[in-house]
Amino acid sequence: MNRREFARLLAIGGAVPFVTPELSWARAAKLPPTPASPDEKFWLSVRDQFVMPKDLTMLNAANLCPSSGPVLDTLYKMTRDMDQDPSMDNRVKLGEGRENTRKLLAEFLRVTPEEIVITRNTSESNNLVSTGVDLKAGDEVLLTADNHPSNHTAWQQKAKRFGFTVTDVPVPNPHPGFDHYVEAFSKAITPNTKLIAFTHLTSTVGDLFPAKEICKLARDRGILTLVDGAQTFGLLDVDLSDIQPDFYSGSAHKWPCGPKENGVLYINKSAQSKIWASIYSAYPGSVGVSRSFEGFGQRDEPAMIAFGEALKLQTQIGRAQIERRSRELTQALIQGLKKIDGVKIWTSPEPSRAAAVLSFQPGGLDVRKLSTALYQKDRIGCATRGGQDRPGIRFSPHFYNTHADVEKTVAAIKKYMATGV
Ligand SMILES: Cc1ncc(COP(=O)(O)O)c(C=O)c1O
Numbered sequence: 201m202n203r204r205e206f207a208r209l210l211a212i213g214g215a216v217p218f219v220t221p222e223l224s225w226a227r228a229a230k231l232p233p234t235p236a237s238p239d240e241k242f243w244l245s246v247r248d249q250f251v252m253p254k255d256l257t258m259l260n261a262a263n264l265c266p267s268s269g270p271v272l273d274t275l276y277k278m279t280r281d282m283d284q285d286p287s288m289d290n291r292v293k294l295g296e297g298r299e300n301t302r303k304l305l306a307e308f309l310r311v312t313p314e315e316i317v318i319t320r321n322t323s324e325s326n327n328l329v330s331t332g333v334d335l336k337a338g339d340e341v342l343l344t345a346d347n348h349p350s351n352h353t354a355w356q357q358k359a360k361r362f363g364f365t366v367t368d369v370p371v372p373n374p375h376p377g378f379d380h381y382v383e384a385f386s387k388a389i390t391p392n393t394k395l396i397a398f399t400h401l402t403s404t405v406g407d408l409f410p411a412k413e414i415c416k417l418a419r420d421r422g423i424l425t426l427v428d429g430a431q432t433f434g435l436l437d438v439d440l441s442d443i444q445p446d447f448y449s450g451s452a453h454k455w456p457c458g459p460k461e462n463g464v465l466y467i468n469k470s471a472q473s474k475i476w477a478s479i480y481s482a483y484p485g486s487v488g489v490s491r492s493f494e495g496f497g498q499r500d501e502p503a504m505i506a507f508g509e510a511l512k513l514q515t516q517i518g519r520a521q522i523e524r525r526s527r528e529l530t531q532a533l534i535q536g537l538k539k540i541d542g543v544k545i546w547t548s549p550e551p552s553r554a555a556a557v558l559s560f561q562p563g564g565l566d567v568r569k570l571s572t573a574l575y576q577k578d579r580i581g582c583a584t585r586g587g588q589d590r591p592g593i594r595f596s597p598h599f600y601n602t603h604a605d606v607e608k609t610v611a612a613i614k615k616y617m618a619t620g621v
Pocket of ligand 1: 262263321324347348350351399401430431451
């Protein structure tokens with residue numbers, strides 16, 4: 201049946217035989233091995249692994265990344281396999297695939313599979329911690345003002361319910377440096393502090409926090425730590441065996457470029473006796489904490505397997521190379537934007553205080569209108585921040601972006617700053 205016949209059948213409301221849809225994305229050429237010093241040609245071949253049209257410049261990794269062709273293929277193939285034969289016998293391999301993803305996650309974060317819970321996203325992971333840790337009246341949780349609602353509003357609401365208190369550690373702008381935060385947390389700790397929940401790299405203006413140092417400070421005082429890694433998982437070459445948090449959360453659909461509704465919660469072995477599961481149901485994971493913590497009922501196992509595929513692609517390219525590339529593109533954007541009169545950059549240009557989340561105020565331009573113009577006229581996707589507190593545009597480039605994207609974007613901002621929107 202051709203497309204016209206198919207449309208005609210739909211229009212007359214007739215029965216439509218199920219046809220296997222053609223895969224509408226082109227198969228990418230095989231990715232070459234990553235050279236020791238990857239050039240633009242190599243990164244263009246990485247870009248080719250994604251199905252986004254060539255003229256679309258996506259600078260919004262902090263919000264949602266595209267899945268690569270290999271991830272889409274796996275998702276489709278596994279879903280089709282399951283729906284062709286949904287018997288329990290056929291689905292044994294899906295359970296094995298989910299455990300394989302747990303292993304890949306553990307390798308990726310340099311911890312053990314026994315410490316990995318596969319969740320739906322960072323929001324769920326953060327909330328599993330704020331609901332699961334036993335806290336009561338008289339206990340205190342330290343937060344930072346720039347935490348995402350899933351790690352800020354959630355704690356505030358649970359404080360109301362369970363009777364503990366929350367205290368915000370202020371987030372000055374520009375980023376005052378790692379020492380400032382170590383001292384600020386050190387001063388804010390009281391004998392009642394039981395947990396510190398902070399964001400590794402903030403989604404607001406891209407401030408990088410000294411995760412290892414804050415976790416050590418807390419550990420030395422018997423305080424638990426939750427590191428929200430939504431903006432570092434899949435961007436930085438994160439090593440949890442070095443950072444040593446009690447809990448770390450992340451989403452597949454952001455920097456790892458995995459499928460939607462998949463995420464991770466790392467629960468350090470030493471913290472597993474200090475957290476309750478929030479959901480008890482069938483089909484938990486097979487090892488370690490996932491046996492008691494991941495009984496979430498029926499899951500979308502094809503998506504979990506595709507999550508593993510996303511991690512494999514990043515590992516194949518090289519995580520240190522991905523971090524380097526995203527940082528390099530961010531620095532190029534900062535250098536370009538700095539030269540435009542009226543642009544105020546909120547993100548620290550100092551690489552040790554930032555990574556690949558960059559936000560700036562484009563003079564007096566209306567940021568909503570500017571972002572619409574960027575998308576509709578220039579095919580550039582970004583995010584906006586309204587209000588009075590560090591308002592502006594947020595760019596978050598990733599390994600699928602190119603220097604041509606950066607040049608096009610800087611030229612577009614320059615044009616709108618000169619002519620208005
Ligand atoms: C720092 C941070 N934490 C948590 C989240 C929530 O992520 P998700 O919507 O994948 O749960 C976000 C989303 O942007 C974020 O930036």
